[in-house]
Amino acid sequence: MTSLFGIYGVGGCGRGIMPIAREQLWTRPDVRLVFVDDGPAEERVNGQDVLSLKAFIDAPADERSIAVAIASPRVRHEVAERCRAAGASFFEVRAANAVQMDDVEIGEGALISPFVTFTSNIRVGAHFHANLYSYVEHDCVIGNYVTFAPGVQCNGNVHIGDHAYIGSGAIIRHGQPGQPIRIGAGAVVGMGAVVTRDVAAGTTVVGNPARPLER
Numbered sequence: 140m141t142s143l144f145g146i147y148g149v150g151g152c153g154r155g156i157m158p159i160a161r162e163q164l165w166t167r168p169d170v171r172l173v174f175v176d177d178g179p180a181e182e183r184v185n186g187q188d189v190l191s192l193k194a195f196i197d198a199p200a201d202e203r204s205i206a207v208a209i210a211s212p213r214v215r216h217e218v219a220e221r222c223r224a225a226g227a228s229f230f231e232v233r234a235a236n237a238v239q240m241d242d243v244e245i246g247e248g249a250l251i252s253p254f255v256t257f258t259s260n261i262r263v264g265a266h267f268h269a270n271l272y273s274y275v276e277h278d279c280v281i282g283n284y285v286t287f288a289p290g291v292q293c294n295g296n297v298h299i300g301d302h303a304y305i306g307s308g309a310i311i312r313h314g315q316p317g318q319p320i321r322i323g324a325g326a327v328v329g330m331g332a333v334v335t336r337d338v339a340a341g342t343t344v345v346g347n348p349a350r351p352l353e354r
Contacts, residue, residue, distance in 0.1 A: 141169055141171065141199065141200045141201055141202075142167065142169050142170045142171070142200060142201065142202040142203075142204075143170075143171050143173070143195065143198055143200035143202065143203045143204075144160065144164060144170055144171070144172045144173070144204050144205075144206075144230060145172075145173050145174065145175035145190070145195050145203075145204070145205045145206070145227075146160055146172075146173075146174050146175065146187075146205075146206055146208050146232075147174075147175040147176070147192075147205050147206065147207045147208060147209065147218055147222065148174070148175075148176060148207065148208040148209045148218075149174045149176045149179065149181075149184045149189060150208075150209070150210075151210075152208045152209055152210045152250075152268070153174060153176075153208035153209070154184070154185055155208075155252065155270075156206065156208040156232050156250050156252070157172075157174065157185060157187060157208075159232050159233070159234050159252065159253070160172060160206065160232045161187075162235065163232060163233065163235075171188075171200070172187060173187055173188045173189065173190050173195065174187050174188070174189040174190070175189075175190055175191070175192055175195045175205060176189055176190075176191070177191065177192065178191065179191060192221065192222065192225060193225075195227070196225045196226060196227065203226070203227050203228065204227065204228045204229060204230040205222050205227045205228075205229055205230070206229065206230055206231070206232045206248060206250060207219045207222065207229070207248060207266060208232075208250055208268075210268070210286055210288075210304075211286075211304075212284040212285060212286050212301075212302040212303065212304055212325075213284070213302055213325075215266055215268070215284050215286075216266070216283070216284045216302065219248065219265075219266055219284075229247045229248035229265075229266075230248070231245070231247070231248065231249045231250075231251070232249070232250050232251065233249070233251040234251060234252055234253040234254070234255065236253055236254060237251045237252075237253070237254070237255045237256070237257075238255070238256040238257065239256075239257045240256075240257060240258045240259050241258075241259040241260065242259055242260045242261070243257045243258075243259070243260075243261045243263075244261070244262050244263065245257075245263040245267060246263060246264045246265035246266070246267065246283065247265050247266070248265055248266040248267075249263070249265075249266065249267045249268070249269070250266075250267070250268040250269070251267075251269050252268075252269060252270045252271045252273070252289075253271055253272075254271055254272045255269045255270075255271070255272070255273050255274065256273075256274040256275070257274070257275045258274075258275070258276050258277050259277045259278075260277050260278050261275055261277070261278070261279050261280075261281075262279075262280045262281070263275070263281045263285075264281060264282045264283035264284070264285065264301065265283045265284070266283060266284050267281060267283075267284075267285050267286075267287075268285075268286045268287065269287045269291075270286075270287055270288050270289040270290075270291070270307075271289040271290070272289055272290045273287040273288075273289065273290060273291040273292075273293070274291075274292060274293065275293045276293060276294045276295040276297075276313065277295040277296075278295050278296045278316070278319075279293055279295065279296065279297045279298070279299070279319075280297075280298045280299070280319070281293075281298075281299045282299055282300045282301035282302070282303065282324065283301045283302075284301055284302050285299055285300075285301070285302070285303050285304075285305070286303075286304045286305065287305050288304075288305060288306050288307040288308075288309075288330070289307045289308070290307055290308045290309075291305045291306075291307070291308070291309050291310075291311075292309070292310045292311065293305070293311045294310075294311055294312060294313035295313040295314070296313055296314035296315055296316060296318075296319040296320065297311050297313070297314055297319055297320045297321075297322070298314075298319045298320070298321045298322070299321075299322045300321075300322060300323045300324030300325070300326065300340060301324045301325070302324055302325045303322050303323070303324065303325065303326045303327070303328070304326075304327045304328070305322075305328045306327070306328055306329045306330035306331070306332065307330045307331070308330055308331045309328045309329070309330065309331060309332045309333075309334065310332075310333045310334065311328070311334040312333070312334060312335045320334065320335075320336070320337060321337045321338070322334065322337070322338045323337075323338060323339050323340030323341065323342065324340045324341070325340055325341045326338045326339065326340060326341060326342050326343070326344070327342075327343040327344070328343075328344055328349065329343065329344060329345035329346070329349070329352070331347070332344055332345050332346060332347065332349040333346075333347040333348055333349055334348075334349045335348045335349065336348075
């Protein structure tokens with residue numbers, strides 16, 4: 140039996156996720172682990188073969204799974220739908236030192252980088268990316284295709300909508316039971332921002348305290 144696993148994307152996100160997947164799967168001699176990318180410019184990157192999506196789907200395998208490692212939430216969603224339509228399933232990539240405590244549910248296709256922590260009573264949607272040193276505290280609800288850049292501090296009672304992007308080092312203040320801090324769908328929280336109140340859907344906020352970006 141041959142199992143084909145792919146990390147979709149040879150950019151910085153994918154190259155950061157590949158070593159975690161390699162460590163996760165190294166005990167399985169049946170696995171071939173590759174990069175997947177549209178129109179790949181190179182045949183090998185960091186020691187792994189690079190296949191187009193078509194080549195990945197056409198390659199002989201009894202099992203075929205992809206993890207979509209693209210930082211942009213909306214692009215990650217688009218690529219995941221293309222992979223699903225082509226017949227691929229999805230797998231979670233999780234660093235061995237990530238911490239998950241009580242009553243945490245995470246949807247398919249998550250990318251969980253080293254030193255990430257989930258505490259308790261947390262619900263996370265599909266294709267979440269939690270980058271290095273991020274954490275999610277108690278009683279948080281996170282939607283589908285959300286990205287946490289490195290060092291995000293998401294404190295308790297926070298609700299985050301689909302496709303939100305939370306920048307490096309951002310801090311989201313804790314909400315209250317029944318009155319969570321809400322970050323709307325498609326919102327962007329800038330690098331180092333300190334969120335102390337709700338962020339409307341589709342809004343970009345920056346600064347301390349975080350305010351809508353003036354264009």
